[in-house]
Amino acid sequence: MTGRHLWIRAETRPDEFRAPLVPADVATLVEAGTEVTVEESPSRCFAAADYLDAGAHLAAPGSWAGCPPEAFVLGLKELPEETGPIAGRHLYFAHAYKGQRGSAAVLARFAAGGGEILDLEHLTDGSGRRLAAFGHWAGYAGAALALRHWNGTLGPLRATTKDRLDASLPRTSAPPRVLVVGALGRCGRGARAALARAGIEPTAWDLAETARLDRDALLGHEILLNAVARDEPGEILLGPEHLRSGHRLSLIVDVTCDVGSPAHLLPVYDELTSWQEPARAVAGGLTVIAIGNLPALLPREASTDFSAQLTPWLRQLPDGDCWARSRRAFRAAARGAGATVHGPEPAPAEMEPHHA
Numbered sequence: 001m002t003g004r005h006l007w008i009r010a011e012t013r014p015d016e017f018r019a020p021l022v023p024a025d026v027a028t029l030v031e032a033g034t035e036v037t038v039e040e041s042p043s044r045c046f047a048a049a050d051y052l053d054a055g056a057h058l059a060a061p062g063s064w065a066g067c068p069p070e071a072f073v074l075g076l077k078e079l080p081e082e083t084g085p086i087a088g089r090h091l092y093f094a095h096a097y098k099g100q101r102g103s104a105a106v107l108a109r110f111a112a113g114g115g116e117i118l119d120l121e122h123l124t125d126g127s128g129r130r131l132a133a134f135g136h137w138a139g140y141a142g143a144a145l146a147l148r149h150w151n152g153t154l155g156p157l158r159a160t161t162k163d164r165l166d167a168s169l170p171r172t173s174a175p176p177r178v179l180v181v182g183a184l185g186r187c188g189r190g191a192r193a194a195l196a197r198a199g200i201e202p203t204a205w206d207l208a209e210t211a212r213l214d215r216d217a218l219l220g221h222e223i224l225l226n227a228v229a230r231d232e233p234g235e236i237l238l239g240p241e242h243l244r245s246g247h248r249l250s251l252i253v254d255v256t257c258d259v260g261s262p263a264h265l266l267p268v269y270d271e272l273t274s275w276q277e278p279a280r281a282v283a284g285g286l287t288v289i290a291i292g293n294l295p296a297l298l299p300r301e302a303s304t305d306f307s308a309q310l311t312p313w314l315r316q317l318p319d320g321d322c323w324a325r326s327r328r329a330f331r332a333a334a335r336g337a338g339a340t341v342h343g344p345e346p347a348p349a350e351m352e353p354h355h356a
Contacts, residue, residue, distance in 0.1 A: 002032070006029070006071070011044070012078075017159045022307040023051050023054040025310075037058075038056045040059070074092070075092040083109070084113075086113040089115065092117070098262065108337065108338075120132060121133075136189060139225070143194035146289065151172070154278060178224075178225065218238065219248060223251045252268065252269070269286075278291060
């Protein structure tokens, strides 16, 4: 055994069906000497028995709070909303580094408990590129929901499969004009793949086009799908002050969902939408779709893809360069939020090759 122990916690969000690791990749890690414990979950898209067959131990939901201190607690979405300190090492998408609502409280809980976040959003290579992401399936799902809303068939959401989602995509002789911002990234490519299934070739903007932002051109499309996020405040894509009478734009799908952050690129809306109400009207004659866990609409496909990306880096725990970068990002965010972080600062990592 390597001494490495991964503890996969059950998600508490009611509309979360994904898994950070799928049974096949758990088997690979176990064979390589990693101990894996998986909390049972009725909502996870893979059965507990499949993890047991892969060599994992099973545990009760929520038992991560008492897991061995050397274990790495692996999840996806937010921890339960409580106020007590948090110990241990947690790998998940905390969404707490951009000044989002409630982020200071989350960081303070970890600092108070001597714990740390190894945020999966900040798991990067030496060039800053993310090493594991759900972006493709977020973009795919976002574009599919846009087309269903356009066709009048979008209601409350349920987890499904790609084949079923594809079968629901409308085809029309008069398709909407769609603009994808961030078209060359993972998320943008996923959106374009879903649009292609419906026979739609969108307008594709990436770095060059957004650098010389033409809002009149943006407002000349019926659907805007935003696949770009920023770490720092900057020029926004669209605000209430940019809306003019007679614009064609009617639907915004914001895959990045940076609501509550100073880096929010689309302040024409300020609240996320939900699985029960995926689309909501906002000011200026616009409708917005902004769901914080879009890839959960396709849980098996999204989980399998993400797990394959993440597994090689889990084998480097605890000391790989990518984890040192994630550790430093947590410390910088905690200090920026006024929290005191104890322990030595991780040494600067060597630059390493870019990984596609």
